[in-house]
Amino acid sequence: MNVEFHYYTVYYLATAAGMTDDDAYVLAYSSQYLDNALVAYEVAHDRGTYVTQVTHHFGFWDRSQEWDVWIPFHFFPAGDRSTEHRRDGAANPLVVRANGPLVKQLLIDALRSRDLYRIGIALHTYADTWAHEHWSGRNEVWNRVDPTSPLPPIGHAQALRDPDSLDTVWSDPRLEPPHDRVENRSRFLAAAARIYRYLATYTGSGFADEDLVIDRLTTILGKPGTPSEERIADFVIECGMDEYSRRTWRVEAFTPPGGWTKRWYLAELESAVDKLHWLRDEMLHKTRLIGREPVRANPGFFSSRLYRWDQAAIVQRSAALRLLEPIRAAVD
DSSP, X not given: OOHIIIIIIHHHHHHHXXXXXXXXXXXXXXXXXXXXXXXXXXXXXXXXXXXXXXXXOOOTTOTHHIIIIIIIIIOOOOOSOOOTTBTTOOOOTTOOOTTOHHHHHHHHHHHHHTOHHHHXXXXXXXXXXXXXXXXXXXXXXXXOSOTTOSSOOBTTGGGTTGGGOTTOEEEOTTBXXXXXXXXXXXXXXXXXXXXXXXXXXXXXXXXXXXXXXXXXXXXXXXXTTOOHHHHHHHHHHHHOOOOOOXXXXXXXXXXOTTSSOTTTOOGGGHHHHHHHHHHHIIIIITTTSSOOOOEEEOTTGGGSHXXXXXXXXXXXXXXXXXXXXXXXXHHO
């Protein structure tokens, strides 16, 4: 799933469940930012240096990312050995299944914490079990959909963006008919309904109006094929929410060398700039050819929303890995 679900849809569902706009914003931003924390920033402050968490990664060559990033945050396993409608009858304990028992426990634990940052992160992982169903968070043959593809079979890399795009209807050749034909919109609306139930229970408002809430969401999303920009505009107008920007919490928390110059602050190219920072980090910093360029903590850094999100990500990764200990022991 992408920002249309992880931020805009989650924000809408949170307000429909009775949350204030401020709480819905923190929840939804925390959900989406999991996809945007690509680089570990070294934040210099008066007591030393704080290094931020990485919760998304593109480097298929780095196996450490399997258990640090992909599996605990984006490809949470169902934990059983169901064949999941595969043509080859194979089974894999790392396979993702929508609304699986382990990911439900992960979300419930986060809800019990009453930490909106952690709940937002957990909602991202929970929602991804619909988009990433039948995949695993490893570089393995299980994920191969095209033997001729130059892309590695990690997650849904060989299927490109198909599993994450709202209106895509695509074919998964690993699965038996009719399960090989995937309609993302129906999957995403099912995820939204489940999330609404959890949030309405969390706020104590109840979910007797679930059908109405999902019907309104369907109206906001528009007909299949509606451009993403139009849907986002409709969310902003209908719900009165701010547009998402991955730089917002960074600007609050720290200042890069030379300030927020164009090199750091290209609003219209946020995604491309982030990917360039990630590539530079992989090629230069992690190979130790050059050191990272520290950024400077702004006053109040340790009470900033970015820092609080970062701390929640640490707690959430630990909680996820505890739940997954038996699976990890069996497969590693």
